[in-house]
Amino acid sequence: MDALKPVTAFGPDFPFAYDTWLTHPAGLGQIPTARHGTAVAIIGAGASGIIAAYELMKMGLRPIIYESAKFGGRLRSEVFEGTDDVIAELGGMRFPASSRAFFHYVDLVGLESSPFPNPLTPTAGSTVVDLEGDTYFARGLDDLPQIFKEVAVAYRAALEEHSDFSALTQAVRDRDPGRLKALWDPLVAKWDERTFYDFIVSSSAFQALSFRHREIFGQVGFGTGGWDSDFPNSMLEILRVNLLELDDHQRLIVGGAESVLQRLWRQPTTCTHWPDGTTLAGLNGGATMGRAVRIGRNVEGGLTVTDGWDVARDYAAVLVTCQSHLLTTSVAVDEALFAQKLWMALDRTRYMQAAKTFVMVDRPFWKDPGPDGRPLLSMTLTDRITRGTYFFDNGPDRPAVICLSYSWMTDALKVLPYGPEKRVELALAALERVYPGVDIRSHIRGNPICVSWEADENFLGAFKGALPGHYRYNHRMYGHFFQKDMPVEQRGIFLAGDGISWTPAWVEGAVQTALNAVWGVMTHMGGASRAENPGPGDLWATLSPVDLPD
Numbered sequence: 001m002d003a004l005k006p007v008t009a010f011g012p013d014f015p016f017a018y019d020t021w022l023t024h025p026a027g028l029g030q031i032p033t034a035r036h037g038t039a040v041a042i043i044g045a046g047a048s049g050i051i052a053a054y055e056l057m058k059m060g061l062r063p064i065i066y067e068s069a070k071f072g073g074r075l076r077s078e079v080f081e082g083t084d085d086v087i088a089e090l091g092g093m094r095f096p097a098s099s100r101a102f103f104h105y106v107d108l109v110g111l112e113s114s115p116f117p118n119p120l121t122p123t124a125g126s127t128v129v130d131l132e133g134d135t136y137f138a139r140g141l142d143d144l145p146q147i148f149k150e151v152a153v154a155y156r157a158a159l160e161e162h163s164d165f166s167a168l169t170q171a172v173r174d175r176d177p178g179r180l181k182a183l184w185d186p187l188v189a190k191w192d193e194r195t196f197y198d199f200i201v202s203s204s205a206f207q208a209l210s211f212r213h214r215e216i217f218g219q220v221g222f223g224t225g226g227w228d229s230d231f232p233n234s235m236l237e238i239l240r241v242n243l244l245e246l247d248d249h250q251r252l253i254v255g256g257a258e259s260v261l262q263r264l265w266r267q268p269t270t271c272t273h274w275p276d277g278t279t280l281a282g283l284n285g286g287a288t289m290g291r292a293v294r295i296g297r298n299v300e301g302g303l304t305v306t307d308g309w310d311v312a313r314d315y316a317a318v319l320v321t322c323q324s325h326l327l328t329t330s331v332a333v334d335e336a337l338f339a340q341k342l343w344m345a346l347d348r349t350r351y352m353q354a355a356k357t358f359v360m361v362d363r364p365f366w367k368d369p370g371p372d373g374r375p376l377l378s379m380t381l382t383d384r385i386t387r388g389t390y391f392f393d394n395g396p397d398r399p400a401v402i403c404l405s406y407s408w409m410t411d412a413l414k415v416l417p418y419g420p421e422k423r424v425e426l427a428l429a430a431l432e433r434v435y436p437g438v439d440i441r442s443h444i445r446g447n448p449i450c451v452s453w454e455a456d457e458n459f460l461g462a463f464k465g466a467l468p469g470h471y472r473y474n475h476r477m478y479g480h481f482f483q484k485d486m487p488v489e490q491r492g493i494f495l496a497g498d499g500i501s502w503t504p505a506w507v508e509g510a511v512q513t514a515l516n517a518v519w520g521v522m523t524h525m526g527g528a529s530r531a532e533n534p535g536p537g538d539l540w541a542t543l544s545p546v547d548l549p550d
């Protein structure tokens with residue numbers, strides 16, 4: 001029976017039940033009446049910024065949002081020119097069911113989700129794996145040659161051998177913080193400084209197999225493919241993905257992930273202090289501020305944010321959600337606002353590259369049967385430049401979308417200097433080798449949509465990918481919301497977002513850190529959680545992530 005309890009993104013570093021905190025009828029907490037209406041600045045209109053703003057508005061604060069690029073941040077859904085609703089998901093596109101805090105907001109705004117067409121899933125229908133010139137067609141793992149099954153079995157065995165994985169998973173299912181910490185905390189010291197590749201090659205299971213098995217693992221991995229891009233990363237980060245099932249049971253948001261944030265921006269909610277019908281959009285006068293260029297302490301002891309037009313505004317607190325390396329490149333932040341050890345963490349944080357190339361096509365023609373009776377094209381994993389090709393069916397007679405290529409790191413860098421047309425050409429050339437004779441070109445409509453997050457000055461990278469030895473940096477950033485013991489001159493500025501979380505590249509981490517920051521801002525303003533619904537800071541002393549000595 002126990003095994004049937006769902007896996008949720010609970011811990012493992014800080015096993016606090018964010019979903020329970022969010023849904024408790026007592027609410028997240030309250031702020032003294034005298035502080036109601038106080039303005040707080042939020043830098044970034046992405047998931048963490050908008051969600052934190054929404055919760056702070058409900059508590060009676062006035063969150064003023066700054067956004068230098070586009071609303072939505074890395075949940076950007078771009079509409080193909082000439083259509084109303086045919087979209088390309090440029091950032092987050094597949095959301096694991098374990099992302100409970102994120103799905104709380106999906107449900108709150110009334111959006112639907114549906115299974116994502118991942119490799120070897122029924123939703124994809126069929127998958128083609130193309131490696132070293134050999135092409136395999138499969139509807140599920142069982143259809144692939146034996147060597148693929150050996151790889152899958154070996155990875156399970158490696159997880160058991162190196163991390164007592166079944167027991168860990170059970171502790172996550174049980175939401176048992178004590179058991180989880182007892183199992184996880186020793187793994188932190190053991191694996192922080194070792195890579196994903198080391199984890200694979202040092203396991204007995206992979207040692208008994210060939211190099212070819214490791215290569216296949218790198219291409220096809222344990223879920224969505226392309227895992228060799230992560231081989232140099234700290235194994236802790238990969239373990240979290242496995243343990244919290246972030247690469248499993250993934251769903252897309254119908255209408256686009258960005259609409260979660262658009263709706264939170266526009267949707268009225270019951271707030272303390274603010275009249276019925278209040279919205280984030282309304283409190284912000286219908287539009288966000290522009291770029292924040294400077295953050296500093298003012299003479300009253302509050303914080304001042306200066307925008308790109310050199311207009312300075314004072315705030316009681318500031319929440320920064322942009323990527324941390326932007327704080328030393330494009331936002332001038334008073335050095336005294338953070339401890340030097342935190343600066344080290346913010347600046348050492350390593351961001352990965354990612355590129356996507358989308359085209360709109362006239363209809364889901366890839367489903368048409370080819371001469372062999374199989375679909376013309378299938379979800380494709382390959383060692384060629386495209387790496388992953390995904391198909392999005394919007395209905396039989398409607399324009400459909402192909403993500404011709406989703407790649408990371410070196411594969412993303414290969415296309416970095418090129419414009420959309422050249423990227424499409426490169427992708428089509430690769431796919432034409434996998435599917436000789438299949439005509440994709442005549443189905444393309446409109447203009448391609450491409451992204452390289454590392455080329456955008458507002459991001460300079462796609463998402464964090466912690467390197468070996470980065471646990472301490474992550475600990476400093478993640479724990480920064482708990483400011484009780486901090487020097488006064490460092491209080492009042494908060495951090496949240498993908499790069500602050502333990503689970504970068506997954507929006508759930510951005511949401512959880514936003515909720516930490518909500519608790520931090522609330523207590524900074526003299527507020528507190530309700531006793532019956534303690535928040536993350538209230539349980540920090542007992543649940544805080546294990547310390548590694550400096």
Ligand SMILES: Cc1cc2nc3c(=O)[nH]c(=O)nc-3n(C[C@H](O)[C@H](O)[C@H](O)COP(=O)(O)OP(=O)(O)OC[C@H]3O[C@@H](n4cnc5c(N)ncnc54)[C@H](O)[C@@H]3O)c2cc1C
Pocket residue numbers: 043044045046047048049066067068069070071072073074075090091092093094095096290291292293321322323326330331354355453458459461462463496497498499504505506507508510
């Ligand atoms: C390619 C890609 C694929 C992904 N896939 C998935 C997925 O499938 N599933 C999943 O769960 N997650 C996925 N993610 C992760 C998810 O998209 C992120 O975790 C989440 O969107 C990050 O939200 P955030 O608020 O932390 O940051 P952001 O969304 O980056 O928000 C920060 C905002 O700050 C703005 N900003 C920067 N500088 C300034 C400034 N000076 N002044 C004002 N504003 C500024 C930026 O423009 C940005 O809008 C993916 C991310 C990427 C990039």
